Amino acid sequence: MIGQVLANPNASGQIQSFQAGRIEAPPSGMPFVGMEVTMGQLIATLRPTLSRVDQNALLGDAVGVSVQIRNLERQLAFYTDFPVIPFRARRLEAVSVELEGARKRYELATSAMKLPVSLVSPVGGVIGAVNITPGQIVDARETLVTIVDPRRLIVEASAVDLSVASAIISATARSVSGKSYKLKHIGNSPNVRGQFYSLYFEIEDSAGLSASTPVNVIIESGQLSEGVVVPRQSATRTSNGEWIVWQKVGAERFVSRQVDMKPLNSDEILINVGLSHGNVIVVSGANLLGNIR
DSSP states (O other): EEEEEETTTTSEEEESSSSSEEEEEOOOOOTTTTTOOTTTOEEEEEEEEOOOOHHHHHHHHHHHHHHHHHHHHHHHHHHHHOTTTTTTTHHHHHHHHHHHHHHHHHHHHHHTOOOOOEOOOOEEEEEEEEEOTTTTOOTTTOOEEEEOOTEEEEEEEEESSSSGGGGGGGEEEETTTTTTTEEEEEEEEESOBBBEEEEEEESOTTTTTTOOEEEEEEEOOOOOSSEHHHHHHHHOOOSSOOEEEEEETTTTTTEEOEEEEESSSSSEEEESSSSSSOBBBBSSSSSHHHOOO
């Protein structure tokens, strides 16, 4: 099956801006692709930028609260200077509490225009993408940094028939370079997407792989088939797309044989048509024989 390496949702994350602002570099410097980070590490600082309407609204709130604070301070001074006022203790307590709340509202209203926001890493891993530079103005919900743990990747494979998921005994992924990776089936999607079902696997050891890498996924289902088991490199493709193997028929004499084959596992194939008992075929360097004229 055709597959693709994906980031594990439990070991990857994004840093997005929840409001518009200007990017500022942290004391440790700006992040870069390939940088290892830990959960909670400061990646950058966002200085909020407000429109003229929002700034005027905040200034209006601050002015209104400051007037309220002055009035409450006068009341507090009045109750303090005249001890004969009825229920003086209760009035003093009520005014003090209201004054404390007004001062906090004023502090929030004024700090909202200049308080920076810390952008921290939601997970530990390696930075895979960086879309920010110091001084850059970003919008709300914009993806700034992507973080992936390369030690915890998954594979998504496309299957025509969902019934193969229940017959999986073992699975292997084969990369473009020919390296094999053991997989563990963790689930599948019940919905069809583009005439295919999606099967998901965990990679036991993902060293050498990265997200978005294409792979071939080979599933061992335990179904019996008759044929000849040979190494995968024994079969090569011709220019017209046919599979062939090279049979040795004499000293330094080799003849190509067209065969029908299917993958058996990540390292072997099963040839069910084209070979007979006793045939000797090339299992190493078969692709070089096709260049001889």
